Amino acid sequence: MFMVNHYNTYSYHNQYTNVFCLINTFPYDLPMGFKRLLMDAMREKGWNAYDLAKKSGVPQPTIHRIISGESADPRTSTIRKLAKGLGLAESALRESSHENVTNATMIDKSIPLISWVQAGEWSEIIDTFPPGSADEWQSTTSRVSKSSFALRVVGDSMINPSGFPSIPEGSIVIVDPEEPAISGKIVIAKLEDTNSATIKKLVIDGPNKYLMPLNPNYKPIEINGNCSIIGVVKQVISDL
Numbered sequence: 001m002f003m004v005n006h007y008n009t010y011s012y013h014n015q016y017t018n019v020f021c022l023i024n025t026f027p028y029d030l031p032m033g034f035k036r037l038l039m040d041a042m043r044e045k046g047w048n049a050y051d052l053a054k055k056s057g058v059p060q061p062t063i064h065r066i067i068s069g070e071s072a073d074p075r076t077s078t079i080r081k082l083a084k085g086l087g088l089a090e091s092a093l094r095e096s097s098h099e100n101v102t103n104a105t106m107i108d109k110s111i112p113l114i115s116w117v118q119a120g121e122w123s124e125i126i127d128t129f130p131p132g133s134a135d136e137w138q139s140t141t142s143r144v145s146k147s148s149f150a151l152r153v154v155g156d157s158m159i160n161p162s163g164f165p166s167i168p169e170g171s172i173v174i175v176d177p178e179e180p181a182i183s184g185k186i187v188i189a190k191l192e193d194t195n196s197a198t199i200k201k202l203v204i205d206g207p208n209k210y211l212m213p214l215n216p217n218y219k220p221i222e223i224n225g226n227c228s229i230i231g232v233v234k235q236v237i238s239d240l
Contacts, residue, residue, distance in 0.1 A: 034079065035066060037093050041086045046182075056085025110137040111174065113150040119197035120190040122149065122177065122230055138172055142235040145178040149231070151188065151199070158186075158199055160214040167214070171238035173199065179232035186233040187211075192226045199233070 042052055049067065053060040058081050065071035066078075083090045113136040118125060138150035153171045160166035165186070167173065175188050183204035189211055190197045200211035200221065211221040221227075 034074065034093055035069065038066065038082060041088060041093070045086065046184075052082065052085055056081045058082055058085070109141075109144075110139050111144070111148045111150050112136070113138040113152065113172070116151060116154065116196040116198075119149065119151055119175070119188055119230055120195065138174070138237075140174045140235055140237075142174050142176075144174060144176045144234055147178060148174060148176045148234070150174055151197075153199060157213040157215050157218045161216070165214065165236075167199070167236055168238055171236050173233045174235035174237070175231035176234050177231035179234060181229040181232050188230045188233065189223075190228050190230055191221070191223075197230055202229070 042048070045051075047055075049060050049063040052058070053063055058078055062071065062074075062078065063082075066074055079093055080090050083093050086093075114122070140148075140150070142148075151173050153167055153169055153173060156169055158167035159169070167186070173186075173188075179185075181187050181202055183202060185202050186199065187202045188197050188199055189202075198211065200213055203210040203212045203220070209223045211223055211227065213220070
């Protein structure tokens with residue numbers, strides 16, 4: 001049995017640089033509808049639940065219930081306040097987002113499950129993985145581009161002892177190279193002088209950039225041109 005982890009926005013304290021960074025994450029593969037449209041709008045603005053509550057006047061616990069799916073059918077007055085806080089028409093949180101999908105799919109599809117060494121060379125080897133040619137394939141319903149791939153997580157650097165988000169060893173991550181890599185995203189990156197890729201949280205604080213593990217036992221990696229971002233994690237699948 002598989003479980004898809006849906007990550008909520010949270011705050012992260014960088015204990016190594018004494019910088020307080022806001023890490024904006026969002027649920028991967030939410031069902032279509034109001035919840036998904038709301039999270040897309042928050043992501044576009046780089047807001048978390050606190051930011052939206054402050055702007056809209058909707059209590060933060062209410063927003064968390066909507067995001068978690070506990071409140072599947074919020075009141076019209078709540079939707080109106082949220083839309084106003086986001087600077088959107090109320091209808092923008094009710095319309096289908098299919099019109100905004102380009103070079104992507106919402107249907108079940110299979111993508112190659114590759115090694116971490118192959119991930120580090122993905123831009124060079126992608127054409128060698130036409131449908132049916134990879135040794136192993138992973139099914140996903142995530143909205144991803146045709147150049148996406150999957151990886152099996154190794155190690156415990158992304159296990160968060162505080163809870164979500166947490167990506168345990170053995171999890172499968174769905175990665176889209178065409179997704180913008182902005183601060184707060186979980187990314188697949190390759191450092192210079194290394195043969196394989198790594199998975200970390202991308203943190204941008206002014207001129208400073210870091211690859212941040214979720215496990216506090218590991219140190220952040222400062223990046224300054226010595227790193228290439230291969231793709232952004234869109235979905236995490238793990239065994240119960």
